[in-house]
Amino acid sequence: xxxxxxxxxxxxVLKALQPIFQEQGxxxxxxxxxxxxxxxxxxxxxxSFANLRIHPHGLVLVDLQxxxxxMKGREEVDQLLNKVEERMKELFHGNIKRVKRLPAILRxxxxxxxxxxxxxxxxxxxxxxxxxxEDSPFQNIKILHSKQFGxxxxxxxxxxxxxxxxxxxxxxxxxxxxxYTGKEVLILGGxxxxxxxxxxxxxxxxxxxxxxxxxxxxxxxxxxxxxYQVLIEDCIPVLKRYAKEGRMxxxxxxxxxxxxxxxxxxxxxxxxxxxxxxxxxxKVLKQDGKYFTQGNCINLTDALTLYxxxxxxxxxxxxxxxxxxxxxxxxxxxx
Amino acid sequence: xxxxxxxxxxxxVLKALQPIFQEQGxxxxxxxxxxxxxxxxxxxxxxSFANLRIHPHGLVLVDLQxxxxxMKGREEVDQLLNKVEERMKELFHGNIKRVKRLPAILRxxxxxxxxxxxxxxxxxxxxxxxxxxEDSPFQNIKILHSKQFGxxxxxxxxxxxxxxxxxxxxxxxxxxxxxYTGKEVLILGGxxxxxxxxxxxxxxxxxxxxxxxxxxxxxxxxxxxxxYQVLIEDCIPVLKRYAKEGRMxxxxxxxxxxxxxxxxxxxxxxxxxxxxxxxxxxKVLKQDGKYFTQGNCINLTDALTLYxxxxxxxxxxxxxxxxxxxxxxxxxxxx
Numbered sequence: 143x144x145x146x147x148x149x150x151x152x153x154x155v156l157k158a159l160q161p162i163f164q165e166q167g168x169x170x171x172x173x174x175x176x177x178x179x180x181x182x183x184x185x186x187x188x189x190s191f192a193n194l195r196i197h198p199h200g201l202v203l204v205d206l207q208x209x210x211x212x213m214k215g216r217e218e219v220d221q222l223l224n225k226v227e228e229r230m231k232e233l234f235h236g237n238i239k240r241v242k243r244l245p246a247i248l249r250x251x252x253x254x255x256x257x258x259x260x261x262x263x264x265x266x267x268x269x270x271x272x273x274x275x276e277d278s279p280f281q282n283i284k285i286l287h288s289k290q291f292g293x294x295x296x297x298x299x300x301x302x303x304x305x306x307x308x309x310x311x312x313x314x315x316x317x318x319x320x321x322y323t324g325k326e327v328l329i330l331g332g333x334x335x336x337x338x339x340x341x342x343x344x345x346x347x348x349x350x351x352x353x354x355x356x357x358x359x360x361x362x363x364x365x366x367x368x369x370y371q372v373l374i375e376d377c378i379p380v381l382k383r384y385a386k387e388g389r390m391x392x393x394x395x396x397x398x399x400x401x402x403x404x405x406x407x408x409x410x411x412x413x414x415x416x417x418x419x420x421x422x423x424x425k426v427l428k429q430d431g432k433y434f435t436q437g438n439c440i441n442l443t444d445a446l447t448l449y450x451x452x453x454x455x456x457x458x459x460x461x462x463x464x465x466x467x468x469x470x471x472x473x474x475x476x477x
Numbered sequence: 478x479x480x481x482x483x484x485x486x487x488x489x490v491l492k493a494l495q496p497i498f499q500e501q502g503x504x505x506x507x508x509x510x511x512x513x514x515x516x517x518x519x520x521x522x523x524x525s526f527a528n529l530r531i532h533p534h535g536l537v538l539v540d541l542q543x544x545x546x547x548m549k550g551r552e553e554v555d556q557l558l559n560k561v562e563e564r565m566k567e568l569f570h571g572n573i574k575r576v577k578r579l580p581a582i583l584r585x586x587x588x589x590x591x592x593x594x595x596x597x598x599x600x601x602x603x604x605x606x607x608x609x610x611e612d613s614p615f616q617n618i619k620i621l622h623s624k625q626f627g628x629x630x631x632x633x634x635x636x637x638x639x640x641x642x643x644x645x646x647x648x649x650x651x652x653x654x655x656x657y658t659g660k661e662v663l664i665l666g667g668x669x670x671x672x673x674x675x676x677x678x679x680x681x682x683x684x685x686x687x688x689x690x691x692x693x694x695x696x697x698x699x700x701x702x703x704x705y706q707v708l709i710e711d712c713i714p715v716l717k718r719y720a721k722e723g724r725m726x727x728x729x730x731x732x733x734x735x736x737x738x739x740x741x742x743x744x745x746x747x748x749x750x751x752x753x754x755x756x757x758x759x760k761v762l763k764q765d766g767k768y769f770t771q772g773n774c775i776n777l778t779d780a781l782t783l784y785x786x787x788x789x790x791x792x793x794x795x796x797x798x799x800x801x802x803x804x805x806x807x808x809x810x811x812x
Binding site: 169173183185187193195203205207209240242245250256258261263265268 | 513
């Protein structure tokens with residue numbers, strides 16, 4: 143950012159920077175808006191190009207785009223940007239408010255490293271391998287390897303859980319304050335096997351059983367063990383059946399989905415679904431039973447407040463408390 | 478990404494997408510590389526523009542850039558991208574490998590939300606306020622407010638510590654396994670006051686004392702308390718003086734700097750500095766004393782290995798162990 147540029151200043155910036163791109167043997171196309179400054183496009187024979195956008199209020203943007211060969215490309219890019227920075231500092235005698243370079247964005251590669259947060263922020267993960275990528279009848283299932291987080295389960299584009307995320311599993315189980323010995327526990331969702339799971343999507347279980355063993359251990363190898371059973375079906379009819387049979391649990395752990403992001407609980411079917419699950423869960427929960435579930439990104443305050451309001455609208459009165467944890471792979475705090 | 482496009486296919490993509498941009502009243506400039514596909518620039522009267530890059534191997538990129546008024550702009554952008562996606566799916570009968578939209582990048586605003594990780598990945602923080610922004614004789618000092626992490630201290634562009642990062646302070650103090658009662662503790666660096674500090678930059682202390690109170694409490698209000706003293710000076714002469722005087726400590730906590738990223742320890746002065754600090758610290762440490770320090774982003778494996786090698790080259794033999802923690806605001810795991 144510079145101070146306000148008048149038309150003559152815009153032109154001075156253009157004149158100062160032109161030689162840098164021309165030296166590269168780039169072909170120039172200048173568009174002059176008069177009242178909105180300049181857009182200059184520089185095209186190279188090898189298919190790469192640069193945009194130079196000069197705004198009259200003082201913002202100068204340089205975007206470089208090239209295909210492949212990016213390590214070599216990066217050095218060239220750095221040299222070019224160094225020259226731009228130098229020339230600008232000369233022109234304005236060092237009087238520049240901010241100079242910022244952003245890391246290159248890699249698009250169209252085999253590995254996609256960009257998985258935005260729940261509140262829509264751009265985050266680049268250190269993904270180095272696509273471990274699993276399949277479409278089930280319900281969703282796209284990806285397991286990607288991150289150098290620091292281990293394998294990460296991504297369902298239809300949403301980061302679900304990584305092998306690093308024991309903190310998530312611990313929190314949704316009551317942060318070590320519960321004694322589950324001899325207790326009846328019903329877990330909804332959680333196809334990653336982090337807790338133990340009843341899930342509708344066999345393919346998630348198949349993928350996780352093979353590639354997320356740090357999370358699920360061997361619990362998914364057999365759907366029935368001495369003290370657990372994994373049901374791969376819609377949990378609503380199961381809950382209804384249990385309620386009808388009068389089967390009661392000490393704990394219900396709902397790991398199905400995060401609090402919906404939408405803030406129209408009356409219209410949105412995810413909210414409807416959530417209330418139904420909550421009501422049914424309360425029906426199969428013993429008098430002093432506990433219900434654990436996840437919230438969502440701490441920044442989605444409206445959605446989280448709405449969720450708390452839903453709790454006061456259940457058919458039976460409930461008490462609740464909340465806790466916020468840092469789930470490493472989510473790149474955000476999570477209540 | 479599409480399957481391989483021949484020249485005619487590139488042209489078909491161009492012909493299919495052209496009307497979408499032309500409907501917007503945008504002025505078109507087409508560059509045809511023949512062997513590298515097309516770059517088409519669309520310019521709008523209001524100063525915004527779009528780049529359409531069609532690669533012959535099947536990657537089609539659409540970049541949209543506009544100034545200000547970004548909420549209104551976003552809706553328009555979504556509509557335009559929906560049309561592009563539709564048209565492409567029609568053209569290739571749904572046979573498209575991947576469709577991806579990235580969140581908009583905001584540049585040149587009062588608030589800069591992009592602070593890359595130590596291993597160079599692009600990360601957008603939820604910054605909503607610039608709390609403090611000053612240049613000291615040593616560095617640029619920024620304290621930015623994040624909705625989820627609280628105030629974040631950023632020194633010369635590097636995320637240093639946020640109010641959410643008690644985990645960092647706990648880890649560098651030995652994760653609660655040490656009893657500091659009645660012990661002599663020397664803390665190097667840490668101008669944020671998270672531990673307690675001897676720092677060279679008065680302005681960091683002034684900024685933190687006012688804006689990072691969740692981290693430092695009141696320890697920075699007075700540089701000398703009943704059981705602590707804050708020295709604002711270069712720690713090397715202080716360490717040398719203590720070594721000469723024979724003053725010994727139970728603990729030395731080095732919070733000066735992360736392990737250098739460069740992997741040429743013989744040439745890089747940061748490594749030199751690190752070895753000097755290590756050697757001097759060992760000299761003021763009691764026989765059974767402990768030295769705590771931070772590593773760096775877990776992905777910088779080469780640098781971390783080099784650091785361990787340095788430890789074996791000290792003038793006295795040392796034993797060491799390491800621990801990895803999740804520091805919320807760093808967006809990466811940190812040993």
